[in-house]
Amino acid sequence: MYAQVIVDVPARPTDRPFDYEVPLELEACVEVGSRVEVPFGPRVLQGFVVGVSAEAPAGIDRSKLRTVRRVLDMTPPLTPELVELARWMSGKYLCPEIAALQVMVPGALKAKYDKVVVLREDVWRRREEAAQPELLPTDPVRAELADWLRARGEATAEALLERFPGSASLLKSMLAEGVLEERQRVQDRMSVKTALTVFPCGTEAELREAASALPARFQKQKDVLDALLAEGLRPQRLTELLHAVGVTSSVVKSLEAKGLVELRDVEVQRDPYAKRDFARTQPLPLTEEQSHVYEAVCGTLADGRHEVFLLQGVTGSGKTEVYLQSIQRCLELGKEAIVLVPEISLTPQMVQRFKGRFGDDVAVLHSRLSHGERYDEWRRIVRKEVRVVIGARSAIFAPFTKLGLIIIDEEHESSYKQEESPKYHARDVAIRRAEAAGAAVVLGSATPSLESVFATTREGGRKFRLLEMHTRALGRPLPPVQLVDMREELKNGNRSMFSGALHKAIEERLHKKEQIVLLLNRRGYATFVMCRSCGYVAGCPHCDIALTYHQNSRTLRCHYCGYAEREKSQCPDCQSEHIRHFGTGTQRVEEELVKLFPGIRVIRMDVDTTSEKGSHEKWLTMFGEKKADVLLGTQMVAKGLDFPDVTLVGVIAADTVLNLPDFRAGERTFQLLTQVAGRAGRHTLPGEVIVQTYTPEHYSIAAAAGHDYAAFLETELEHRRANGYPPYARLINITLSHEEVPRLMRISDALAQRLKEQALAARQSGEDGFTFDVLGPVAAPIARIKDRYRFRCMVKYRGDAVASRIVRRSVAAFEEQMAKEKLQISVDVDPQLLM
Numbered sequence: 001m002y003a004q005v006i007v008d009v010p011a012r013p014t015d016r017p018f019d020y021e022v023p024l025e026l027e028a029c030v031e032v033g034s035r036v037e038v039p040f041g042p043r044v045l046q047g048f049v050v051g052v053s054a055e056a057p058a059g060i061d062r063s064k065l066r067t068v069r070r071v072l073d074m075t076p077p078l079t080p081e082l083v084e085l086a087r088w089m090s091g092k093y094l095c096p097e098i099a100a101l102q103v104m105v106p107g108a109l110k111a112k113y114d115k116v117v118v119l120r121e122d123v124w125r126r127r128e129e130a131a132q133p134e135l136l137p138t139d140p141v142r143a144e145l146a147d148w149l150r151a152r153g154e155a156t157a158e159a160l161l162e163r164f165p166g167s168a169s170l171l172k173s174m175l176a177e178g179v180l181e182e183r184q185r186v187q188d189r190m191s192v193k194t195a196l197t198v199f200p201c202g203t204e205a206e207l208r209e210a211a212s213a214l215p216a217r218f219q220k221q222k223d224v225l226d227a228l229l230a231e232g233l234r235p236q237r238l239t240e241l242l243h244a245v246g247v248t249s250s251v252v253k254s255l256e257a258k259g260l261v262e263l264r265d266v267e268v269q270r271d272p273y274a275k276r277d278f279a280r281t282q283p284l285p286l287t288e289e290q291s292h293v294y295e296a297v298c299g300t301l302a303d304g305r306h307e308v309f310l311l312q313g314v315t316g317s318g319k320t321e322v323y324l325q326s327i328q329r330c331l332e333l334g335k336e337a338i339v340l341v342p343e344i345s346l347t348p349q350m351v352q353r354f355k356g357r358f359g360d361d362v363a364v365l366h367s368r369l370s371h372g373e374r375y376d377e378w379r380r381i382v383r384k385e386v387r388v389v390i391g392a393r394s395a396i397f398a399p400f401t402k403l404g405l406i407i408i409d410e411e412h413e414s415s416y417k418q419e420e421s422p423k424y425h426a427r428d429v430a431i432r433r434a435e436a437a438g439a440a441v442v443l444g445s446a447t448p449s450l451e452s453v454f455a456t457t458r459e460g461g462r463k464f465r466l467l468e469m470h471t472r473a474l475g476r477p478l479p480p481v482q483l484v485d486m487r488e489e490l491k492n493g494n495r496s497m498f499s500g501a502l503h504k505a506i507e508e509r510l511h512k513k514e515q516i517v518l519l520l521n522r523r524g525y526a527t528f529v530m531c532r533s534c535g536y537v538a539g540c541p542h543c544d545i546a547l548t549y550h551q552n553s554r555t556l557r558c559h560y561c562g563y564a565e566r567e568k569s570q571c572p573d574c575q576s577e578h579i580r581h582f583g584t585g586t587q588r589v590e591e592e593l594v595k596l597f598p599g600i601r602v603i604r605m606d607v608d609t610t611s612e613k614g615s616h617e618k619w620l621t622m623f624g625e626k627k628a629d630v631l632l633g634t635q636m637v638a639k640g641l642d643f644p645d646v647t648l649v650g651v652i653a654a655d656t657v658l659n660l661p662d663f664r665a666g667e668r669t670f671q672l673l674t675q676v677a678g679r680a681g682r683h684t685l686p687g688e689v690i691v692q693t694y695t696p697e698h699y700s701i702a703a704a705a706g707h708d709y710a711a712f713l714e715t716e717l718e719h720r721r722a723n724g725y726p727p728y729a730r731l732i733n734i735t736l737s738h739e740e741v742p743r744l745m746r747i748s749d750a751l752a753q754r755l756k757e758q759a760l761a762a763r764q765s766g767e768d769g770f771t772f773d774v775l776g777p778v779a780a781p782i783a784r785i786k787d788r789y790r791f792r793c794m795v796k797y798r799g800d801a802v803a804s805r806i807v808r809r810s811v812a813a814f815e816e817q818m819a820k821e822k823l824q825i826s827v828d829v830d831p832q833l834l835m
């Protein structure tokens with residue numbers, strides 16, 4: 001048998017399958033998707049099997065083929081379907097195939113390489129037999145060490161020295177002789193967690209008898225047996241048993257010596273939700289709008305067809321209940337389901353809703369899990385112990401084999417795009433995967449992305465089917481939104497960050513004991529340090545970006561390279577002392593709230609207060625228990641939260657995102673305002689929203705205030721069409737970086753030139769149905785990071801396959817330069833962030 005293997009070297013020259021022979025004894029465990037250890041040049045590497053065949057590959061000298069050394073897992077971590085998906089990702093996102101395969105398995109399975117020592121039996125025997133015995137080294141440990149190693153197969157040097165203390169020089173000389181050999185080995189970063197477990201040996205009657213036969217001085221041993229009997233002879237973890245009975249392990253060891261119990265290592269599942277009880281919930285009777293959507297999805301599920309639905313439902317319309325019941329149906333049909341939610345809204349509330357409905361049938365995958373927890377959740381999927389997975393972006397790679405339904409909640413979120421290689425978009429990967437599996441996809445949002453809405457229109461080719469829900473499930477209207485023009489406030493002498501209207505509204509809520517959500521959009525709102533006399537702004541010496549002020553440590557830090565310096569008391573340019581930090585961080589809002597409303601209880605949620613594991617959850621639980629009046633935060637308070645007593649939502653400044661150099665700025669602003677407004681008045685109490693802004697006339701802000709998606713869409717599409725931006729075209733960002741500007745400029749020009757030539761060549765060779773425009777090169781919006789200058793070419797294209805090929809070929813021409821002179825070229829297909 002032969003295997004085609006993609007090896008763990010993420011570089012272009014090795015980005016293809018290599019052929020290996022599979023030894024007979026491994027044939028049973030090698031399949032497409034297996035992880036193997038193979039020799040590669042002088043090294044040993046991890047690789048993934050992407051093809052197997054009974055015949056030797058044509059045109060290959062069999063005697064030259066090297067063999068697979070080891071299969072790393074009994075069950076392949078990937079399915080053939082995922083291997084195929086990785087190939088597609090590599091083509092679409094222009095990343096090495098190994099990068100796509102690696103992103104599909106948990107971090108714990110990423111290879112770590114270490115060295116082991118093995119005994120060369122042939123050399124050993126030759127020496128023992130041929131040599132004159134008097135010339136052989138006489139160390140008595142020698143033979144012992146060889147025996148031990150022979151029995152174990154292999155051992156690390158540390159293990160050897162631990163077993164044979166003081167034998168370092170022996171080890172060295174045996175290696176020099178060639179009797180021992182050092183080999184590289186692939187090791188998993190994470191092993192399964194095990195715990196010593198006590199297994200009672202014998203029937204209940206036998207153990208009772210044994211217990212009573214024990215002499216009185218063995219009372220402790222009796223206690224242990226009694227404890228085991230009391231638990232119905234259930235195997236128990238050693239530590240727990242010792243703790244419960246109050247004895248030491250020697251007592252259990254004595255029982256083991258008597259053959260009454262046995263101690264064995266048993267795998268322990270790290271279940272992050274183990275200690276939690278989730279109250280089981282029943283399906284709610286659906287509203288008319290909900291059942292309309294549900295029926296449509298079920299129809300497709302029943303047919304086992306692939307179809308993409310765009311579910312546009314206003315905030316609070318009950319999309320989650322529709323997801324839950326659709327999944328229920330999917331499971332009844334014997335299939336599996338994946339639910340993607342943005343990391344930020346993977347809150348306990350969301351997890352609770354899914355665990356509550358499906359109990360242990362759900363695995364949860366998110367980045368706050370430890371490596372080990374994540375690995376264990378993932379293996380529950382491999383072992384088919386769960387049929388539903390809920391998680392952030394990478395959960396799309398859950399190794400299911402009978403996928404029936406993929407749900408993507410808040411489908412417009414830019415966090416579905418991975419910003420490092422492979423730079424994939426989970427929405428597009430989901431659709432591709434569902435297509436191959438014959439599964440349905442539901443994209444849900446109150447504010448769908450323009451790309452998705454466009455795909456439901458005639459002009460967009462009606463690729464998705466639009467389903468709408470216009471009313472809230474609990475019958476409340478959407479809350480009225482009041483826009484407050486902050487320029488007017490300033491004119492009227494109000495210099496506070498709260499307008500008169502917001503101030504009054506907060507006061508009212510405090511009086512009525514209702515709750516408040518305050519949003520401070522921090523993007524573009526970082527606190528920077530500026531001199532009031534000369535306008536000097538403290539910037540990073542290595543990156544073209546302002547330093548951010550951190551109050552806790554009184555330092556200025558660069559968010560790109562980590563550079564830090566002390567707070568300044570004097571302007572380095574003009575020596576003035578009027579240098580101070582500007583901008584409104586959440587901390588400052590909190591301070592002001594406390595000053596204006598004595599006794600107010602504020603929960604602040606931002607990167608600073610949620611970095612600890614579980615803190616997110618702690619704050620939200622506290623807020624849910626009404627232990628605070630205000631939930632103040634960044635984007636993370638805007639989404640998915642469902643608290644009945646929130647009746648006021650305030651936005652401190654709506655325009656902070658609008659001025660970013662990104663064509664999606666208007667879209668992002670509309671989405672954020674609509675989402676956060678949606679947190680108010682979701683249950684029985686009526687809600688109210690106050691949005692403070694310096695540009696109330698901006699169409700994004702005006703449309704959000706009117707809950708008018710259609711108006712927003714019309715204006716925004718107009719802009720996009722006029723400028724040739726998505727959804728009318730797609731983009732590829734090619735960023736080049738180098739330490740020297742003139743060199744970088746020359747290379748960038750050459751790349752742009754080559755892109756144009758390749759496009760022309762494609763057209764001349766008869767390719768059509770595509771467009772391909774090259775913009776730039778220009779300096780990137782952040783023109784320097786870590787002392788490397790950055791230039792950018794932007795490609796606007798239509799026609800995926802051709803465009804990818806053109807870019808791939810053009811970039812390939814610069815490979816040598818990339819290797820030789822520290823040029824970096826990074827390609828981002830369908831970029832979400834343009835910085």
Ligand SMILES: Nc1ncnc2c1ncn2[C@@H]1O[C@H](COP(=O)(O)OP(=O)(O)OP(=O)(O)O)[C@@H](O)[C@H]1O
Nearest residue numbers: 284285286287315316317318319320321473640678
């Ligand atoms: N059929 C129903 N009957 C009764 N209550 C319902 C029903 N469907 C949903 N709800 C309730 O309505 C509230 C809002 O629902 P949900 O949170 O699912 O809305 P959503 O559409 O996901 O909103 P958002 O986009 O704002 O997150 C929840 O408290 C939910 O329990």
Ligand SMILES: [Zn+2]
Nearest residue numbers: 531534571574
């Ligand atoms: Zn100055």
Ligand SMILES: [Zn+2]
Nearest residue numbers: 540543558561
């Ligand atoms: Zn920097």
